[in-house]
Each structure stands twice: as structure tokens, then as C-alpha cells.
Amino acid sequence: MSEYTIRASLDQRALVKASQVLTGIITGIVADGHLHNAEVQMLSTWLSANEAATCTWPGNAIARLLQEVLADGRIDEAERTHLLTELQALVGSDFADTGSVDTGVAKLPYDTTDLNFEEGLRICLTGEFLYGTRNACEKLAIKARLEPSQNVSKKVYAVVVGTHASPDWVNASYGTKIRRAMELREDGHHILIVRESDWLSAIQNR
Incomplete structure (x- = not known):
């Protein structure tokens, strides 16, 4: 099958x-x-x-x-x-x-280098953000001339994960987007998984 x-x-x-x-x-x-x-x-x-x-x-x-x-x-x-x-x-x-075991689900392999958020790139925001609401984060992305996407696809440059994302992310609704990004990476597609703080720093220092 x-x-x-x-x-x-x-x-x-x-x-x-x-x-x-x-x-x-x-x-x-x-x-x-x-x-x-x-x-x-x-x-x-x-x-x-x-x-x-x-x-x-x-x-x-x-x-x-x-x-x-x-x-x-x-x-x-x-x-x-x-x-x-x-x-x-x-x-x-x-x-x-x-001496202890972290029972949270798989850790995420965040990308921390070569974060080049050029104008026109498509990103997908997921999780809960320290910066503010999802709408506020989308407005910030648009102001930085990025294109927010509701779904993860081969056209998405990066999935930006909010600071308040739980270690047990696989149980949360936003876990679907993270898993999809990991599947694309396994298939050989270049898609970044980025922390909120690193994304904010990258677009502010661009």
C-alpha cells in the first residue's frame, strides 16, 4: 500500500x-x-x-x-x-x-542560520506568539513585504513557530502545520522551521 x-x-x-x-x-x-x-x-x-x-x-x-x-x-x-x-x-x-525524561513529543530542528527573509517570500505562522495575535503577526509580515500563508506547501519558505508553542505540539491544532513542514523536509524540499524570536530579529535587521 x-x-x-x-x-x-x-x-x-x-x-x-x-x-x-x-x-x-x-x-x-x-x-x-x-x-x-x-x-x-x-x-x-x-x-x-x-x-x-x-x-x-x-x-x-x-x-x-x-x-x-x-x-x-x-x-x-x-x-x-x-x-x-x-x-x-x-x-x-x-x-x-x-536523570529525567522529557515526555514532550519530538523536539523541533529549528533553523537558526542563513535566515534571509527577502521581500515576496511566503511564510506560514503557527502557534501562539509573544509578539501578539495572529492578525498582528500577519500585519507585521505584510509590512516586511512577506506573504503570509494559511497552509504549508512547497511554495512556503519558512514556518514560523510562536514562542508559546507547547513542547507537546503534536497534540495541538497547530501541530498539523509543523508535521507537514517536517514531511516536506524529509522529501527533500527546502523549508525552514524558525522560532518567533529569530524571525523577528531577521526581519528587523534586514
Whole structure:
């Protein structure tokens, strides 16, 4: 079954639930700061049995990582270390350093360099902003000669995430736009994910 067919047959709530379960599993796996072969195989088996989880970020990214690691039928120490690091980054776990597990859903890989918001570029605002209401932020974008977009597409240069976005963003309504941006990035499209503060700084210093 193709990824497109699976996405079309599932509602958004099912995709969100699959992502929540997956991140919960990964949080448990990386909690002790170690990754065992049996855990890698278990995660691979779960993804095979729950294909819906691989149709959205971070499931599609994790599935790709596992495919690369398991391609030759063995897991060496370098691959295990790399996979553990990537999984910890995805769920935001720093248990080994702090003794606690961040149960929030996957951290966002914000872009912080080369933020060139030239006139005419299309951006999508999502989340709750410290600057003000969504309408106020859209007016600011227009004043900076940017084009606000209600949806995330290949034509969008950047998704700007409000300062008050929850760590558990996947459960919020605005999480749909963030997941879509991550899916486009996984497909090789250049789309930035930018913090509100970095966006404000970029357009003010342009």
C-alpha cells in the first residue's frame, strides 16, 4: 500500500495517535541512555505492524534511520551510537545527563542560520506568539513585504513557530502545520522551521 493511499484513508486523529504512541515507545527505549539490538528490532517490528506511524514525522524519519541501520543485517557500535543519538534528539530525552525524561513529543530542528527573509517570500505562522495575535503577526509580515500563508506547501519558505508553542505540539491544532513542514523536509524540499524570536530579529535587521 502506498504512503499516499494510507494517508488518504486515515483521519488526522489516527495519525496523531500513532505519533504519540511511537514517541512514547522511543522515550522508554532511550530512557537509560543505552540502545540494545533487541530494542532496535522491536522498534522495527512495531513500525512494520503500525504502518500509519510512518506516514508522518517523526515516524517516517525513524523508519528511514532503521532501514539504513538494518540494511546489512547487523548493527555495529557506530550505527547503534548514531541511532541512539538521533532517537534521543527526536524525543528530547536527556536522561543520562539530568536523570529525567522529557515526555514532550519530538523536539523541533529549528533553523537558526542563513535566515534571509527577502521581500515576496511566503511564510506560514503557527502557534501562539509573544509578539501578539495572529492578525498582528500577519500585519507585521505584510509590512516586511512577506506573504503570509494559511497552509504549508512547497511554495512556503519558512514556518514560523510562536514562542508559546507547547513542547507537546503534536497534540495541538497547530501541530498539523509543523508535521507537514517536517514531511516536506524529509522529501527533500527546502523549508525552514524558525522560532518567533529569530524571525523577528531577521526581519528587523534586514
